[in-house]
Amino acid sequence: SKESEIYSWIATYGTEVYNQSLLGAYALLRQCNRDVEFFTDAELTEEGLGGFDFLCFPAAFCMNPEKVVVVEEFVKNGGTVMFEAFAGMIDLTTGMHADNLPGCGLTDVCGLKLEAAYSSSMIDNAYNWKMVNNSPEEILLYAGEERLSGWKHLLRYRLGRAEVLAEFTDRSPAIFSVPIGKGRMIH
Secondary structure, three states: OHHHHHHHHHHHOOOHHHHHHHHHHHHHHHHOOOOOOOOOHHHOOOOOOOOOOEEEEOOOOEEOHHHHHHHHHHHHOOOEEEEOOOOOOEEOOOOEEOOOOOOOOHHHHHOOEEEEEEEOEEEEEOOOOEEEEOOOOOEEEEEOOEEEEEEOEEEEEEOOOOEEEEEEOOOOEEEEEEEEOOEEEEO
């Protein structure tokens, strides 16, 4: 969404995080031989989702709870939806930060409870926007014994009915799938 791109620019003085997220999702899906189409929030309607079976929301920092209802119906009817960390952390109807992540009603849909959030970097000097490493080691993801990738953020959830697909180094859940109706949400 344009709001997520603007939020990313305001938060980081650039669009690198937003752009890399979109390009990374595109590359991943193409490697999986998936056709990829980009759409705007205005196109996120039940009619606009006809013919799709998979939705990916990279860098969906800002969301509208009304659109989350559309996504929930899509999943209940057999679709699969994948969100990145911090999905819906800004509610576009109120402009407020979410009390829980994922936000904008996604927590209720998925049955998740955020327990803790960590970052491997922090701002050392806000006036110069200087970042420093906050952790002696990077945060890694594993699927079984296979190392997947390194990331900046670690979010710990109480999962409820979710199936763990990948774990962090300490074996806490990193990527998980939640069955909803005939479909599932991956977070």
